Amino acid sequence: MIIRKFLILPLTCGLMLSSCQSPADTAAPDPVATIDVALVTTGNIDEKITLYGAAEANGAGKYTLSAPMEALVQAVDAPVGTQVRRGQILVRLSPSPTARLDLVTASANASAADLAHARARRLRADGLVSDADVETARAAKQTADAARASLATRNGALVLRAPASGTVEIVGASAGELVAPGTTIVSLVKEGDLRARFGVDPAIARRIPQGSYVEITAAGSKTPFNVPVLSVDSVVDPVTKLASVYVQIPDESGVGAGESLTGRVLLGNIPGGMTIPYAALLDDGGQPYVFVIAQNVAKRRDIVAGPRTGDRISVASGLKPGERVATAGVTALEDGMKVRIQSAKK
Structure with a gap:
């Protein structure tokens, strides 16, 4: 019984103390x-x-190199953005199996036409065929020789070289890819003929002062450079719904064709x-x-x-x-x- 009394007393005191605490003591403080x-x-x-755009070719300063025949891409020596000198190898191609067969067939046809023409001339000398027969054989020989020469020329043009110094803007195929004749393989922007095009809201484009400069920063670069505005084209692009601001990119900037750019231009004070x-x-x-x-x-x-x-x-x-x-x-x-x-x- 004594033990029970001692157990009850602390519990009773605890209840009394808790009941004596005011609401102000338990309220949480204001945050x-x-x-x-x-x-x-x-x-x-x-x-x-702030303007966003990219470097691009300046119209006439752009060269396009295409596949002369059906070919396989062996190697891309100059990827996009590479600055190259005139005559430098850009892409190496090799004739496809079909193109090789065409070349063999053309060579065989040309050889057969040569023999047929020679035989027609001998027969004409013996009076066994007419001049018209000889002329027909000669025309067939000429056609076959031209086809063989054309394929041989195209086969020799499978190493694509830079026609001028500049920057590789587009590479339209990758190593191992089969390309059809006439496919664009490389686009090259001539040195000193690179510009930047920035998209801008048409309402803001009308506010750009004449003689303004654009502070340009290339992607991945922390060093900006300033260039004057070449022109402002207020015609709205049907896709982006933006007008265009053009500037010339200096060679020493190191910017390559297709590179993303950020620009800043002052509208006023x-x-x-x-x-x-x-x-x-x-x-x-x-x-x-x-x-x-x-x-x-x-x-x-x-x-x-x-x-x-x-x-x-x-x-x-x-x-x-x-x-x-x-x-x-x-x-x-x-x-x-x-x-x-x-x-x-x-």
């Missing part, structure tokens, strides 16, 4: 997010757009515009917004965003200069959430 903030600033804004770090910008179904921080509380604010310049973006409306916006930890924020500021930037 607090740790963030970085930056000020809404004003200044001149360079309105730049906006004086006295507001900007915020691009990292502060969020999107809700197409509506851009930010979190404005006041008295350590985050408040959602819808804005009208303008052009981006570097790591900042302009704001047309929705903010005031000097306000603070969250720039780090923003994805964890909710409207009205308390925050702890980790660092503040301009």
Whole structure:
């Protein structure tokens, strides 16, 4: 019995203590997010757009090499993007089994026609055939000789060489592939005749100032180069629905035909515009917004965003200069959430 009393007493005290705790003691604390903030600033804004395109041949400076007969691709010595000199081997072909048979047949036919012509001439000398028979044999010989010569010439043209210095733009077949006569095997862009074509929204294309320059960066490269705009073609491509911006690619850039390029072009300058770090910008179904921080509380604010310049973006409306916006930890924020500021930037 004594033991029972001792067991009951602690349990009773525990129940009494728990019943004495107030709701305030058990309530969870308000969530607090740790963030970085930056000020809404004003200044001149360079309105730049990013263009995407590729290097391509400049019309007349393009060479196309085709298979002279049905052939097998033995080797591709110069893949796409290779810079080659005049006379350099691009692709090696060999006659297909059918082409070899055609050559053997043509040689046999030519030999038979030669013998037939010689026999006709002998018979004519003996008065056994007419001049017309000799002429027929001669014509048949000529046709057979021409067919043999043509096949022999095409057989000798199975090593495709660069007709001029330039860059390989297209290789239309791979090693081991059987290609039909006339199939395009290689396209070569003549040296110094490479341009870039960028697609651009037609409305923006009309805003590109005359004499503009494009800052171009090749895929995989960190070194940009600047070139002037050659022309702006406002005709809309039926597939992409974009207009075109053309620039000349300098030889020293090292860019090859078909290479993907990114360009940046200045449309204009906006004086006295507001900007915020691009990292502060969020999107809700197409509506851009930010979190404005006041008295350590985050408040959602819808804005009208303008052009981006570097790591900042302009704001047309929705903010005031000097306000603070969250720039780090923003994805964890909710409207009205308390925050702890980790660092503040301009």
